[in-house]
Amino acid sequence: MKYLVTGGAGFIGSNYMHYVVDKYKEDYFVCIDALTYAGNYNNIKDLENRDNYKFVNGNITDREYIYNLFEKEKFDCVINFAAESHVDNSIKNPEIFLKTNIIGTGVLMDACIKYGVSRYHQVSTDEVYGDLPLDRPDLLFTEKTPIHTSSPYSSSKASADLLVMAYHRTYGLPVTISRCSNNYGPYQFPEKLIPKTISKALNNEKIPVYGKGENVRDWIHVIDHNIGVDLIVHNGKIGEVYNLGGHSERKNIEIVNIILNQMNKPTSLIEFVEDRKGHDLRYAIDSSKVEKELGWKRTYFFETGIKETIDWYLNNEEWIKNIESGEYKKAYKKILKN
Numbered sequence: 001m002k003y004l005v006t007g008g009a010g011f012i013g014s015n016y017m018h019y020v021v022d023k024y025k026e027d028y029f030v031c032i033d034a035l036t037y038a039g040n041y042n043n044i045k046d047l048e049n050r051d052n053y054k055f056v057n058g059n060i061t062d063r064e065y066i067y068n069l070f071e072k073e074k075f076d077c078v079i080n081f082a083a084e085s086h087v088d089n090s091i092k093n094p095e096i097f098l099k100t101n102i103i104g105t106g107v108l109m110d111a112c113i114k115y116g117v118s119r120y121h122q123v124s125t126d127e128v129y130g131d132l133p134l135d136r137p138d139l140l141f142t143e144k145t146p147i148h149t150s151s152p153y154s155s156s157k158a159s160a161d162l163l164v165m166a167y168h169r170t171y172g173l174p175v176t177i178s179r180c181s182n183n184y185g186p187y188q189f190p191e192k193l194i195p196k197t198i199s200k201a202l203n204n205e206k207i208p209v210y211g212k213g214e215n216v217r218d219w220i221h222v223i224d225h226n227i228g229v230d231l232i233v234h235n236g237k238i239g240e241v242y243n244l245g246g247h248s249e250r251k252n253i254e255i256v257n258i259i260l261n262q263m264n265k266p267t268s269l270i271e272f273v274e275d276r277k278g279h280d281l282r283y284a285i286d287s288s289k290v291e292k293e294l295g296w297k298r299t300y301f302f303e304t305g306i307k308e309t310i311d312w313y314l315n316n317e318e319w320i321k322n323i324e325s326g327e328y329k330k331a332y333k334k335i336l337k338n
């Protein structure tokens with residue numbers, strides 16, 4: 001089988017690349033990434049010499065480039081992780097979210113139809129369901145929860161999901177969608193809560209926390225998300241949506257306190273700032289469908305997963321420093337020169 005994995009230099013995509021390139025030695029994986037500010041070639045540099053792997057620097061919105069790539073490589077399966085993924089950026093500049101997340105998805109699916117790809121998987125998010133009240137812990141998102149978005153980011157992801165289902169119904173494209181809750185783990189760009197808090201704490205800088213830090217997210221280890229995606233790609237039913245969640249709801253302020261405690265840093269570093277516009281209150285996933293139908297089960301308990309993750313960032317300070325200095329942007333150019 002020949003796979004195209006998009007967004008493989010980002011946080012979740014790079015973890016996915018490591019997982020599948022190791023696991024499926026008989027298959028071949030082409031990783032495409034535009035290396036936007038969030039794409040970090042250092043995340044996948046160690047895969048360079050693998051026989052069943054290749055990296056290409058390209059943009060999923062570039063129809064001509066994508067068609068040429070599909071024509072040349074003859075993929076069997078496409079897994080789309082590529083996205084603009086930071087909600088705050090989508091509030092400041094929505095347009096690039098519409099281009100990459102919606103148009104990019106459309107271009108990939110057009111290519112799948114044109115070149116007869118037998119499977120397309122869309123990596124989506126629980127944010128397409130909007131949010132849940134803080135005082136109703138009994139309520140969870142199921143696959144039947146109506147789409148009800150809050151930010152330009154979640155709206156662009158929801159639009160892509162609708163397009164994916166429309167391509168399935170209209171053109172018969174064999175698709176699946178996974179909707180996952182908040183991921184934590186290695187290689188996450190330090191604009192997101194966990195690596196940002198660690199990076200700021202390392203520099204003894206103030207750690208901005210929205211509102212009172214009461215917003216609740218359902219945290220899942222990136223490995224568990226990727227095990228789920230892999231299961232859905234191989235065994236998921238065509239035309240179906242599967243939720244993936246970590247069964248680990250935590251307030252943002254709890255996360256920040258766990259990190260400061262493990263790093264022996266004072267809570268006086270916390271600075272409560274004006275809340276994000278339209279800030280979703282609570283996400284919580286019911287993942288019983290994927291558990292029952294495909295036998296998926298999370299492998300990480302939050303307490304051990306978060307400790308390991310914090311340790312990873314502390315043991316890989318150079319990785320963070322490279323991003324802070326902008327040096328990481330040169331990583332791919334250095335490869336091209338050699």
Ligand SMILES: NC(=O)c1ccc[n+]([C@@H]2O[C@H](COP(=O)([O-])OP(=O)(O)OC[C@H]3O[C@@H](n4cnc5c(N)ncnc54)[C@H](O)[C@@H]3O)[C@@H](O)[C@H]2O)c1
Pocket residue numbers: 006007008009010011012013032033034035036037038039040058059060061080081082083084085086100104123124125126157179180181182183184188189
């Ligand atoms: N991070 C989470 O907690 C989370 C949760 C659920 C779902 N998701 C989804 O998972 C996917 C990956 O998220 P992430 O956190 O790894 O994001 P990320 O921002 O870390 O990585 C995105 C990657 O996509 C690449 N990219 C962006 N635009 C591109 C384009 N036009 N063409 C090719 N490559 C492009 C970037 O260079 C980057 O490497 C996204 O689709 C996101 O919506 C993320």
